[in-house]
Amino acid sequence: MNKRIHSGVACLLLAMAAPLALAVPADVEVKVADKELNQLYSQGQEFMAKSDWRQALDSFARLEKRMVERGESNVDTAVFWQAYVLVQAKRVSDARRMVDRLRDNFPQSRWIAEAENLLRQDEPDAETELTGSGDGDKELAEIAVEGLMSAPPERALPLLRKVLHGKQPEKVKRRALFVLTQMDSREAVKEIIEVARKGDPVLRDEAIRMLGVSGDGAALAELESFYKSASTGVRREVLRAWMNAERQDLVLSAARDEADLALRSEAIQLLGAMQATAELKRLMPSVNEPELQKQIVESLGIAEDLDALVQIAGSHPSEAIRFEAFRAIGIVGGEKAGNALVALYSKAKSAAERDAVLHGLLISDDASSIRTLYKYSKSKEEKLQILRVLTAMGDDAALEIIEQELQ
Numbered sequence: 001m002n003k004r005i006h007s008g009v010a011c012l013l014l015a016m017a018a019p020l021a022l023a024v025p026a027d028v029e030v031k032v033a034d035k036e037l038n039q040l041y042s043q044g045q046e047f048m049a050k051s052d053w054r055q056a057l058d059s060f061a062r063l064e065k066r067m068v069e070r071g072e073s074n075v076d077t078a079v080f081w082q083a084y085v086l087v088q089a090k091r092v093s094d095a096r097r098m099v100d101r102l103r104d105n106f107p108q109s110r111w112i113a114e115a116e117n118l119l120r121q122d123e124p125d126a127e128t129e130l131t132g133s134g135d136g137d138k139e140l141a142e143i144a145v146e147g148l149m150s151a152p153p154e155r156a157l158p159l160l161r162k163v164l165h166g167k168q169p170e171k172v173k174r175r176a177l178f179v180l181t182q183m184d185s186r187e188a189v190k191e192i193i194e195v196a197r198k199g200d201p202v203l204r205d206e207a208i209r210m211l212g213v214s215g216d217g218a219a220l221a222e223l224e225s226f227y228k229s230a231s232t233g234v235r236r237e238v239l240r241a242w243m244n245a246e247r248q249d250l251v252l253s254a255a256r257d258e259a260d261l262a263l264r265s266e267a268i269q270l271l272g273a274m275q276a277t278a279e280l281k282r283l284m285p286s287v288n289e290p291e292l293q294k295q296i297v298e299s300l301g302i303a304e305d306l307d308a309l310v311q312i313a314g315s316h317p318s319e320a321i322r323f324e325a326f327r328a329i330g331i332v333g334g335e336k337a338g339n340a341l342v343a344l345y346s347k348a349k350s351a352a353e354r355d356a357v358l359h360g361l362l363i364s365d366d367a368s369s370i371r372t373l374y375k376y377s378k379s380k381e382e383k384l385q386i387l388r389v390l391t392a393m394g395d396d397a398a399l400e401i402i403e404q405e406l407q
Contacts, residue, residue: 212241272299
């Protein structure tokens with residue numbers, strides 16, 4: 001099976017969302033526009049990818065602290081990832097305490113089931129307890145499965161099937177799936193497809209991801225064939241598999257035709273992460289739902305299509321969409337984005353529109369452009385609002401301006 005190199009775009013999405021290889025929901029869990037929170041989240045994911053559990057735990061702990069300070073509504077996300085890291089670091093007692101905290105402090109959290117499942121995966125299974133075997137046997141099973149990687153496919157496949165359909169621990173089964181992806185065999189592809197269609201939920205999702213990473217044409221066609229009849233959760237995994245396979249056409253089709261609005265929104269997010277700006281711009285005129293239109297604009301910001309955003313910000317008939325474009329320009333950031341927002345501020349027709357532009361500059365952390373606006377503003381009300389934004393940014397210039405005004 002051919003192995004593909006992940007693009008930098010896919011890596012960006014993985015940094016922003018829950019990692020696809022971890023068999024947990026991959027939703028964007030922190031505000032993309034909030035650079036500090038997003039940076040802490042990304043750092044935690046990057047440290048996890050390097051198995052640097054201490055640094056990962058520190059990043060997610062700091063993320064939790066900042067989210068609490070800012071009154072964010074999804075602090076439970078940061079708590080879950082701390083529990084995840086502790087499980088990976090084999091600090092099971094600490095992980096249990098973290099899961100208890102998640103359950104006590106956030107009883108409605110959708111992460112509770114995932115966290116409890118993590119703990120169960122780390123426990124010995126019933127067969128292991130009855131036979132008195134332990135982690136050593138699991139490790140031996142993993143080594144045995146890994147040894148099949150260099151065996152002839154006709155010898156390895158029956159053994160791998162036996163593992164996948166037998167009573168081996170989930171970790172060993174997942175290793176068997178991985179070995180199948182390394183085999184240059186159509187039969188191996190068929191076996192992974194079978195698991196993607198009928199396997200238990202965790203193995204099924206893992207198989208779907210692997211098919212996407214493989215980029216195998218027959219595998220992707222198979223995913224497309226059962227997408228429409230699959231459950232919402234499976235369709236979500238298929239969308240991400242198409243993203244990994246760099247199939248903008250299939251993701252665009254879902255963004256345009258999917259009946260489930262949440263999945264359409266996710267497809268639009270994936271297009272942004274894939275830098276599929278042409279597809280996003282083609283999609284915009286055919287979308288009627290305001291929330292999805294906003295999602296397209298935000299995805300254009302993630303894809304850093306500054307020209308498209310400036311055009312939307314300057315001419316779109318919907319005020320809400322223009323305001324979203326100001327925010328998205330802030331997400332792009334940099335000198336050109338700052339200059340564009342300053343120009344848009346000068347053309348603003350209302351105080352609300354000027355405030356939206358300032359919010360975009362606040363997102364991009366562009367104190368220099370905001371100071372420029374203060375310098376050339378003539379209205380006392382405008383100056384006051386700009387000064388408030390500078391103060392919120394903690395910029396030293398705010399204190400200098402206050403001191404000058406008081407003299």
